Amino acid sequence: MDNLQNTNVKVQDEVARLMPHLSTPTQQRRTARVLMLHGYAESGERMRAKTRFLRSNLEHDVPLPSKFKDSFPDGFEFFYPTGPKLLKDDTDLWAWGLGDYATTEIKHIDKSVRDILQLLQTEGPFIGIVGFSTGSTLALILASLAERGASPEVAEALKLDDFSLLPSQPFSFCIMYSGCILSHSSYRSLWFPRICTPVLHFVGEHDTLIPRAELLKFSKRCRNGVTEFHPGGHFVAQYRACQTAIVKFVAAQLSRERPKNATAA
Numbered sequence: 001m002d003n004l005q006n007t008n009v010k011v012q013d014e015v016a017r018l019m020p021h022l023s024t025p026t027q028q029r030r031t032a033r034v035l036m037l038h039g040y041a042e043s044g045e046r047m048r049a050k051t052r053f054l055r056s057n058l059e060h061d062v063p064l065p066s067k068f069k070d071s072f073p074d075g076f077e078f079f080y081p082t083g084p085k086l087l088k089d090d091t092d093l094w095a096w097g098l099g100d101y102a103t104t105e106i107k108h109i110d111k112s113v114r115d116i117l118q119l120l121q122t123e124g125p126f127i128g129i130v131g132f133s134t135g136s137t138l139a140l141i142l143a144s145l146a147e148r149g150a151s152p153e154v155a156e157a158l159k160l161d162d163f164s165l166l167p168s169q170p171f172s173f174c175i176m177y178s179g180c181i182l183s184h185s186s187y188r189s190l191w192f193p194r195i196c197t198p199v200l201h202f203v204g205e206h207d208t209l210i211p212r213a214e215l216l217k218f219s220k221r222c223r224n225g226v227t228e229f230h231p232g233g234h235f236v237a238q239y240r241a242c243q244t245a246i247v248k249f250v251a252a253q254l255s256r257e258r259p260k261n262a263t264a265a
Contacts, residue, residue, distance in 0.1 A: 034076055034077070035126050043082045130176075
């Protein structure tokens with residue numbers, strides 16, 4: 001009985017990590033959902049705190065087309081899952097994966113991708129993704145899978161054996177901060193050919209964590225990407241110019257594309 005109770009606690013903890021709040025059934029949803037992915041040694045709650053301004057931008061500053069309002073009368077809703085790898089006991093420091101993005105396969109990224117794909121199935125549809133640092137890497141992986149599915153090499157690297165988890169339609173937009181791609185050959189077909197989902201990528205002029213060449217390599221894998229530079233470093237930039245760019249970018253994508261189906265994904 002103790003083993004069963006412990007198993008139930010672990011399952012409940014896993015659900016709480018991925019879905020801090022459970023939602024209404026899919027057919028009753030009235031919100032446009034946006035997935036928010038934190039960086040290395042962070043958590044969903046930390047990402048929530050540092051993106052308060054962005055939520056305000058989308059909720060109050062983006063002029064919403066009538067077709068969007070008809071499908072999502074309650075506006076935007078933001079989801080902040082937490083990565084699966086706890087970096088240190090008794091902390092709130094988590095990761096989506098471990099390893100050198102430039103040279104090696106990434107440990108735990110397979111579980112992170114499968115966890116988020118499951119979240120997309122149960123809590124979707126999602127119209128957009130926001131990612132910071134390694135969260136941007138994960139976001140671009142998801143955008144690629146939503147567009148083209150998984151090649152045999154990617155399916156093996158990510159241990160994807162249930163292709164029904166793959167998103168049925170691309171995202172309307174992605175907003176990325178300080179993103180880098182995974183350069184190991186196992187992940188190549190995620191980035192080649194270039195990804196078509198509209199991406200707004202913010203790059204800090206003084207980012208000391210990721211080399212400029214790697215940041216721009218990320219940008220170059222986005223066919224419909226816009227790269228905005230800011231005078232800061234490796235963080236979620238809140239400069240007024242960045243906020244203006246977000247509003248302009250999201251408004252353009254929502255007016256250009258029909259909103260995602262508000263029923264089942």
